[in-house]
Amino acid sequence: MAKIVKNAPYYLQKLSDLSLTLKKSYTELKDLVSSRRFIALTVEELCDKLSLEYTKKSFGEDVKAQYTAITKLLGVFDLKTVPCFIPCNLSFNDTIFITSKPDMHHDEDCAYVNDLLKKKIQPKPRDMVYISRMNAKLTNYNIMLRVFESLNVVSSEPLCAQQRMILNSILNDLLLPHEGADYLRTCYTYAAEQGNLKCDFEDKDYCFKPLKIEQELQVVKYLSQIAAQSSVLQTFNPKYPYINELNKAFLELKKKHDLGIEKYPAFSIYVKDDSSLSSLKPSATFSKLVPESTIKSRLNSVVNHLKKYQCTEEQIISRSNKLNSSISDILSNLSLPDWMAALILKKLATPDPLLVKSLPDFDKIRFFDLRKSINEGRDARIFYATSDQLISLAYPWIVRSSQDCPLDIIENPRNKDLKDYLINPNDKNSEQNLRLVNTLFFGLIVENMLKGYDKKRSDDLEVLLQSEFSREQYVLLFIRTLYFVLFKINLKEPKELKDLDILGLCCFPQLLRFLLYRIADFYKGDFNECPQPLALCFKLLLIRTFLDDSQLRSYVVQKPLNLIYVVKCAVMVGKNLATVDKYVETLSEIPGKNSSEFSIPLALSKPIKLLTDQIFEKNTLTPLFTFSEYREMAPYVFVPNRNLTEEYLNRLKLYTAHFDYLTTFTSEDNPLLINLLFNNLSESNKENIKQNLIGRDFVSDEEICKALSLKWSPELSRSLHLAILKEGLVEIPALTLLPKSLRKNFYKRNFVALTPLKDEINSDFLERLSALQFSYLLFYFILGQIDLIPRLDNFFELTEKQNKFVQEFFLKLPYYLKNSKILTIEDFQRLYSTERTNKYFNLSRDIIRYFGRDLIFKARLNLRITDRVKEIYSVFHLGDRDLLNHHDRYSLGEKISEYRKERPLNLSNLPSRPTYIKKVDFHNLDTSLIESKLQESAQVQDVIAKIKDENQDENTLVTDVDKTVHENFDATDITSNPTENGKEEKELNTKIELPSKQFYTLLFAIYTEDVEIMDLKEFEGLCLSAKFMSADAAVEILNDWSFEIFDEPIFELVPEEHSVYITKALFINIFN
Secondary structure, rough: OOOOOOOOHHHHHHHHHHHHHHHHHHHHHHHHHHHOOOOEEEEHHHHHHHHOOOOOHHHOOOOHHHHHHHHHHHHOEEEEEEEEOEEEOOOOOEEEEEEEOOOOOHHHHHHHHHHHHOOOOOOOOOHHHHHHHHHHHHHHHHHHHHHHHHHHHHHOOOOOOOHHHHHHHHHHHHOOHHHHHHHHHHHHHHHHHOOOEEEEOOHHHHOOOOOOOOHHHHHHHHHHHHHHHOOOOOOOOOOOOOOHHHHHHHHHHHHHHHHHOOOOHHHHHOOOOOOHHHOOOOHHHHHHOOOOOHHHHHHOOOHHHHHOOOOOOOHHHHEEEEHHHHHHHHHHHHHHHHHHHHHHHHHOOOOOHHHHOOOOOOOOOEEEEOOOOOOOOOOOEEEEEEEHHHHHHHHHOOOOOOOOHHHHHHHOOHHHHHHHHOOOOOOOOOHHHHHHHHHHHHHHHHHHHOOOOHHHHHHHHHHHHHHHHOOOOOHHHHHHHHHHHHOOOOOOOOOOOOHHHHHHHHHOHHHHHHHHHHHHOOOOOHHHHOHHHHHHHHHHHHHHHHHOOOOHHHHHHHHHHHHHHHHHHHHHEEEEEHHHHOOEOOOOOOOEEEEEEOOOOOHHHHHHHHHHHHHHHHHHHHHHHEEEEEEEOOEEEEEEEEHEEEEEEEHHHHHHHHHHHOOOOOOOOHHHHHHHHHHOHHHHHHHHHHHOOOOOOEHHHHHHHHHHHOOHHHHHHHHHHHHHHHHHEEEOOOHHHHOHHHHHHOEEOOOEEEOOOOOOHHEEEEEEEEEEHHHHHHHHHHHHOOOOOOHHHHHHHOHHHHHOOOOOHHHHHHHHHHHOOOOOOHHOOOOOOOOHHOOOHHHHHHHHHHHHHHHHHOOOHHHHHHHHHHHHHHHHOOOHHHHOOOOOOOOOHHHHHHHHHOOOOOOOOOOOOOOOOOOOEEEEEEEHHHHHHHHHHHHHHHHHHHHHHHHHHHHHHHHHHHHHHHHHHOOOOOOOHHHHHHHHHHOOEEEEOOOHHHHHHHHHHHHHHHOOOEEHHHHHHHHHHOOOOOOOHHHHHHHHHHHHHHHHOOEEEHHHHHHEOHHHHHHHHHEE
16 A cells, blocks of 8 residues: 655645644744745745655656645645746755735725625726726736746846846836735745746646737736846747747847947947957867856856867966965865865866866966055955956956056956946945955955965955945855854864854854864864864854754845844853763764755855855865765764754744844844843843833833833834843733733733743743733633632642742732723633634643632532633633543542532522523423323334344344354465554554443544544544444543543534544554
């Protein structure tokens, strides 16, 4: 029997059977998406988050079908994927966006027309304006979907700045449905950041349906305009259905460009004066080469240019000798472990001919620093120049010039782009940014590798790099970290790591692992002998695991400097968990079946590829950081300790609430909260916070922040409440621990000082406090003030300090509830559908059951209290049987007797009969009606007896047939697999004895389904198959038994949802 693979197509067929855990995963994803415009995840991360069973191979076998299924599955939960079409070249490690599913009915025009259709109203002339606008919006929306589907036709790379501008302009000019416009904006962001995946236009099943020809021509028009803004002239995909129309539209734009009517970058490629090439001997092919105008296009063409360039025999010999002598310099300057040095030697044993050509010769390269000569422009007013044609081909950002004066070089009209780069910096100019990062990379990495580490020059360049961080944060951080691990760090006498050092090592795990190999080699594998700064590097391998979260990963690529305080917070939590040797494990073999743990996601590796994939770097540096390159030669691999990682992430969970604020903090902001979070606030300053908050009535978080001289933001507000809670300063009631729908009912915001929790506050404690507060409010508003405090010790395991905090909290809470709006049972009941999957809600359910029973017995079965407790139970869908504690070994009657012994019955204190209970007259009963009912009951008993007799005869017959079969067949004739028989026999065993075969049949059928929620009709079918009279009867019988054994129900019928909730955990105690 083929193994069931629980992938997207599987779950699409089982939507009614999704477990509560799985539904919670989708709900959490939906909540995360709704709090942001979109979230970025790789396909692998999405599948892991939603428990979709895919591997790289299984997903790649049919990308289009699987992506379609995943999109449909997310659509069920009102989520939508980007790309908006079905790509055919999406890989398992590629990033996609998840956003909210656009609903066109939320647009005012669409809603108006839809209302007309629902009411079947004949449109009137005044309605035509709405109909016209709706048609225009939907048409434009469909056109733009086709534009994004076809972007790969004109460019597979992320859109350049000019292309983004024209596409942004198109979107701004169009009339679009409200949510449709938001979705297209997300598609725009994806195209700008991730690139454009390919659509298989030949497979019509996985393409958008064709529009009317005039609308398709509009798509073509937009595509041609976007293509014309490219800085590189590209060939269009010939399989595009409207390729002829696209070529025609593109040529029309070229005519306008040639006539000077419009200017388009794609047609601005010109041939530079290359007369100096004649001194060398280029091949015939090379002489026809047309140099591109941009650094990026020339970088992409370096290999082709070098292949076509034919060196003289003298040049080849000279450069080969230069490479041989450089190898020893490289190894000496890098100070590598022996196996890493062997890796480079192996790589260079038979060098790539292109490496011979591209080896930089610093005798022919000049470095110019214009910071003293020019007082305006960017901070890094530096550049390299050469007169060597081959060097300028291999390194396009190096200026080609034979002039010695830097001012003369930049004033040369041919070098206008260089002058603009130095004096008129533009953050959005990708060409300038490419020149910047390559110049700094060449100076800090390549030059130090070949010429030796020059500390003074390198430190100066590092300062310039940090001054330019705002332009290209991710790539510049990579260069700085690479420089740090290769040259700057002193393994013998290391200095304390700076914040940027730690941030870079966390953002680039491949560089961190390289550094760990160097440290381990230097200290002969004895981690505990490492000085503290180096010991922290080993700890960082574990600490950085929190950055694998998809949302934080987007910060790594886009704004890594925003993570400085987040990383600092993570280090604070994780640096003292154990001795350094406990943080990492050294494994001789790669864990698991593949090395995916060591691979770098495309979203992280792509921005630095133009650096690491250059010929010299690819042959010397890249192998040291690429796991697939060094895995065979590495003596071991470093991995974080799994158990310690789990403990660390659990501790860090509480601090994740601060991450949103920490990523938005800037140096201009008041550092009060930052200092409080990192324990840098004096006791006097903490007292000032208390004085500013205690004894005042606040009506909003804005007022609270104003009292502390903080600039309000939602992120700061959430972080502030949690930070001051640690110091014992708590808002009462604690609104941040309540569902959002209940917070609006509390008008005043007051603070009280309780026992400081310090390091004893954690996420589990907050969940418990949240559950206790919610339960208290429910009892308070439905029953009146109750005393929870004496019984708290019996319910939760709390530390002494936590217990004291909770008791103080609930002593003060009733006083601050007097001026709040009265909450009704309906207010709480409305929360069930949205909150039932949250942990605090389930804890509240247990608390309510526990205290509800306690209240009823203490109230000596007071009917008013019993009715109120039943109302409270209804919030959690608890039934009447939950009122009885079946776990106790004596009955309700015995419980009452015990209360009577303790407190003799006083009839005068009994509550009067409620007016809504009808008084029964036992003297005027209808005896004929009673007799008829008794007669019907007797007839029913006769029918049941006959059915039992028939079943008994049938069972006897089956037994006789089975006996005959076993007598006529020898055991050796049985063809079934003996192991399967053994397995079946084992499955029939249970850990506890079940009352009947009916119990076993129903419970085992549900156990094999392995679900936490089941459709009511399916459940009824299983009950009838197990010979129960009905689903209600089965639930009542089985729940009574379950209460006796486990003290909780095994099933919960929810008819309004057409569902049955199953206490899945109990089945583990029933079946082997």
